[in-house]
Amino acid sequence: MKYSAAIFGIAAIFATAYATSQSAGPMEDDKMGLSRTSVYDDPSPETFQYPQTDPSAAVDLPRSWDSAPPQIPHETEAFLPIKIGKNKCIVCHDKTAMIGKKKIKGLPTPMPESHYVKAEDGKLTQSGARYNCTQCHAPQAEVSDLVGNTFTTAH
Numbered sequence: 001m002k003y004s005a006a007i008f009g010i011a012a013i014f015a016t017a018y019a020t021s022q023s024a025g026p027m028e029d030d031k032m033g034l035s036r037t038s039v040y041d042d043p044s045p046e047t048f049q050y051p052q053t054d055p056s057a058a059v060d061l062p063r064s065w066d067s068a069p070p071q072i073p074h075e076t077e078a079f080l081p082i083k084i085g086k087n088k089c090i091v092c093h094d095k096t097a098m099i100g101k102k103k104i105k106g107l108p109t110p111m112p113e114s115h116y117v118k119a120e121d122g123k124l125t126q127s128g129a130r131y132n133c134t135q136c137h138a139p140q141a142e143v144s145d146l147v148g149n150t151f152t153t154a155h
Helices: 002-024 089-093
Strands: 116-118 124-126
């Protein structure tokens, strides 16, 4: 007896939902969710074109916030894919002798000490957890915000 009441209640809920959906008609795709845009719109930004210069001639880009990872100021397509045994970034950026020293203009930004671990002999070696440079350091694009943004930094 109590199961038939539960089944009747569930059936009533589904019948009401069905009747409501049939009377309202199909919902437009730009009326669903919070964004109020069509699922068919393509808000993808234009592809940013880096100057066709050698990476050593690239100019440092400003950081988005204090202690943010530096942005990649040069084309990276020739260096991809980055794999644990194949990382062309470290050819220029693996400079342990530069750790703690002021960056020299015109030279690649050296990887910081946080990207290394000490080996048994006391020497620094690249951390296996930090081989995927583009996980934090990303090529940037000069595009407008898809959603309004008022974020600023205290520089």
